């Protein structure tokens with residue numbers, strides 16, 4: 297495939313050590329950031345745009361982003377989903393200025409160019425001029441123009457899209473092992489409980505690394521340990537697809553037991569005897585019947601599905617410049633939840649989101665790295681817990697899925 | 712206008728904010744009844760009728776747990792808050808209590824002095840008389 301960039305010098309020199317060494321320049325260099333937009337976010341990857349339930353009726357639309365590119369998702373007159381760039385073909389202005397809505401056509405306010413729900417240009421104002429003067433040249437044809445389309449695909453009620461014709465199908469891209477774990481959670485009609493939007497002061501990859509980092513959970517997050525709800529020692533593991541980019545980590549509650557390594561390591565966590573005054577926060581049940589109480593799943597580059605007990609959410613990680621990231625949470629239940637179940641999910645949501653007992657630290661730690669590295673862009677991180685490869689493991693005390701992310705990243709970036 | 716009632720409500724809210732701004736967090740749950748509801752919800756979720764809160768507690772003990780976690784478990788950089796409250800609008804007052812709406816802005820000051828508008832919104836309070 298001809299590609300001007302890949303024939304020139306790589307945008308980043310990758311050090312020795314394969315995926316166990318990542319240069320900090322990857323999080324700080326604007327040239328890397330620009331290349332990512334082209335090669336990853338506009339390249340052959342699938343990205344979450346919204347839920348199908350958010351655009352249920354003909355004319356419904358929702359605006360979002362694929363990487364930093366503004367995108368509109370619509371439901372057209374035939375009930376089909378469409379996605380296209382939210383950029384007028386005339387002068388580049390945003391066409392949709394609302395988060396969501398319902399319309400028969402989409403009109404750019406700048407010069408009144410009108411588009412149909414499939415993104416096709418319907419009319420350009422004063423195309424024939426006014427009183428015989430002005431107007432577009434005779435060879436201007438509205439049919440030659442449309443909003444730049446994305447391919448869409450739906451899986452478990454989630455709408456994904458790609459700009460690329462080269463991308464495999466969505467299910468091939470995710471791989472059967474991870475698809476199965478996605479279907480394990482999103483196994484019936486959904487109900488949206490609400491949204492969180494969180495601004496992170498770090499590069500998007502630092503957040504994705506954190507999500508895939510099964511090593512940190514019991515070390516950074518001391519909520520469970522402090523209140524003797526610790527699960528470091530519980531049974532669990534991580535499943536990684538062959539590309540490395542997609543993963544699912546899991547743990548089982550039924551196998552919590554006292555663990556010598558944990559107690560002897562004198563972590564900050566195991567110091568005193570604190571107990572929750574109101575433990576109803578952790579009322580939970582084994583709703584999928586397999587004993588797995590936490591499953592965190594990711595699809596390269598920026599999709600996350602979370603099941604923490606009965607708290608379920610999808611997260612979309614959007615780069616906003618080299619050192620800013622927007623994290624969008626859509627928190628879910630199921631359409632058949634009774635009132636008690638919904639209440640339980642909402643209460644457990646205190647664990648997640650920007651103020652979540654667990655998630656709050658994940659929202660901060662990426663910025664600790666971003667602020668730690670400015671003097672060390674040619675230095676690298678050390679990612680060797682659990683070896684140097686990125687294969688599935690039956691422990692979570694590993695960084696295998698972090699290395700998997702970098703394997704997929706380097707493949708997409710040509711590094 | 713019932714001036715005394717207005718002043719009592721504003722005094723209550725001023726003390727409430729002062730407890731947080733001065734770091735006396737253990738006082739904060741004591742402003743609530745045992746079976747209180749404390750919920751921080753985005754304007755977007757609230758207006759769409761979506762129930763998800765950023766924080767969602769339905770007992771004073773849950774508030775105590777929040778403070779205990781903040782003190783003992785959660786990891787964060789040193790910082791402090793400064794609350795600015797508007798004049799309170801009192802609604803639906805009777806012998807048992809009242810509803811009150813107060814706009815707020817909370818500034819967050821980090822350990823290096825970096826100061827940002829942390830949150831802005833309004834309190835929708837149900838305030839009751841208690842011994």
Ligand SMILES: [Fe+2]
Pocket residue numbers: 506512513516517654657658
């Ligand atoms: Fe984490």
